Amino acid sequence: MAVPTFVDRVTLHVAGGDGGHGCTSIRREKFKPLGGPDGGNGGRGGSVILEVDPGLTTLVDYYHAPHRRGGNGKQGQGSNRSGADGADLILRVPDGTVVKTSDDEVLADLVGVGTSYVIAAGGHGGLGNAALASARRRAPGFALRGEPGDQRTVVLELKLVADVGLVGFPSAGKSSLIAAVSRARPKIADYPFTTLVPNLGVVTAGDTTFALADVPGLIEGASEGRGLGHEFLRHLERCSALCHVIDCATLETGRDPLSDLDVIEAELTAHGGFDDRPRLVALNKVDVAEARELADLVRHELEARGFDVYEVSAATHEGLASLTYAMARLVRQRRAATPPPEPTRIVLRPRAVDEEDFTVTRERDLWRVRGGRPERWVRQTDFGNDEAVGYLADRLNRLGVEARLLKLGAEPGDAVVIGEEENAVVFDFDPTVESRAEMLRGPRGTDRRLEGR
Structure with missing residues (x-):
């Protein structure tokens, strides 16, 4: 079984680390058997963070290991010692990685060295009983549990960050051209579909340096899934300009430069998103006599269509200087027309005063x-601690959940479900219930052992 070395689309399953549980502890001192609560808080769970690494060009690491998780927070301890935070998990991704949901909703577009995105936040640590102490509850016999981290399934999709993209039929000479004008060394052979993965090279023309991308050859029907090029059309979406590389020395019947150009343009149109990109045409392999004659024949027709046309030979480097300077000119124009990125602004939108913190709905018998x-x-x-359950009931009551249920017609004994189906907790509604804090009867949230102290 072949192991892929270039992967530009993966499904990633991530989970933030769980927060550590708070600690229930009572300070013990000589002659003070109940010295007060001193349980520490649990540590925060580690988050899963995507970060751009310019040294990466593929998502292959996540193809082999698609499940990633942040570190769990540690539990709090006595003597007011908080648990350690879980370690964040930094996932390095190539420049140009797009983060999407399984429904194709874009969550983040990671372009630029150091750009990062928290894909799954770690859970908050639970409060220890020292943090829960108050004038009414001076010695809580419980602590809060840590929250689970976020769990998500996302799709990572790589789009090359290149300034100019080379497009054309298989064996048109795109790989030879990029090898001739840059230090890129793609695989080159005289059979179709030699290029199986995109290649990226850096070109310098005068005082302009730009990235040049060569994607696998397109054929008619590529946008509908034929051949290999349809898998890589998205790598052209960030390009400032496109360069048609046309094979003027092909021996295939039914092929000529004009029809080749029409086929490739039709595929770009079918994919969509390239209408505003300027085009160049490179009539390649003019070192062959018949190819030069054909290039001279079609040049005027192409120029009449509005294309800048260059006769080149990747083998002898003829015309390559003029072509690269023309590419650099288009790149400079695009860069000048693109406004500089605005500084990141954090917009705070306070919640409306009358906005609800919760909703209550009737669903059949609950x-x-x-x-x-x-x-x-x-x-x-x-839920194994009665006092903790009473504390929860007290919080829900202060929030207004009990009053809302009564207003909507809930009766004692009705089933009340909090949460969605997979994580729901079911209670029997009893608005007069009292907590049983360590088996001592009393109002919710109180401790009779401390009355009068």
């Missing part, structure tokens, strides 16, 4: 509560 805060509080709760 009530469903949705909202970021209620669902987060449920994840933080240790």
Whole structure:
């Protein structure tokens, strides 16, 4: 089985690290059996972060290992010692990587060295009982659990960051041309589809330096999946200009420079997004006598169509200087017309005063509560601890969930579900319930051991 060395599209499964649990601890000192809570907070889970590395040109690492996870936070400890944060996981990606959802929604376009994007945030650490202490709850017998990290499945798609793209039929001489004008050394042979992966070279013409991309050859129907080029058409989307490389020495029947150009233009139009890109035409292989005659014959027709035409030979380097300077001119024009990137601005949009923190809906024989805060509080709760459950009920009551349920007609004994189907927690609605903090009857959130102290 062949192992790919160039991969420009992968599906990546990522998960942020889980936050560490808070600690329940009571300070023990001589003659002070109940010295007060001193449980530390749990550590934050590590995030998964994508970051551009200019030294990478492929996503092959994630083809072999598509599941990645940030480090988990450590649990808090007594004596007010917080747990260590989980390590962030930095995933290096090539310049020009686009991050999408499985539904093709673009989440981020990573262009530029050092550009980064948090793809899966780590979970918050749970508070220890020292942080939960208050005037009403002076010695909490519980702590909050750490939150799980975000889990996502995304698609990474690489689009080469090049200034000029070479397009043409297989064996038109694109790889030979890029090898002749740059230090790129693509595989070159005299059979179709020699180029199986895009090649990138750096060209200097005068005081202008630009990147030149050579993608696998296109054929008629490429935009619909024929041949190899359809897989790589997206690598041309960032190019400032396109250069048609036309084989004037082909021996294939039914082929000529004008029809080749028409076929490639039709495929670019079918793919879409290239209408505003200036074009050059390189009539290649004019070192062959018959090819030079054909180039002279079609040159005027191409110029009449509005193309800048250059007769070149990748083998003898004839005409390459003029072609590269023409490419550099188009690149300079595009760069001058492109406004500089604006500085990043953080826009703060405060939540409206009357905006709800949660919603309550009736679903058949149950009530469903949705909202970021209620669902987060449920994840933080240790349901094996009665006092922790009472604390959750107290928080939900202060938020107004109980009052909303009563207003909508909920009755004692009704099932109340908090969260979505996969992570839901079910309660029996009882608005008069009292917490049982360490088996001591009392109002929610109180501790009778400390009354009168």
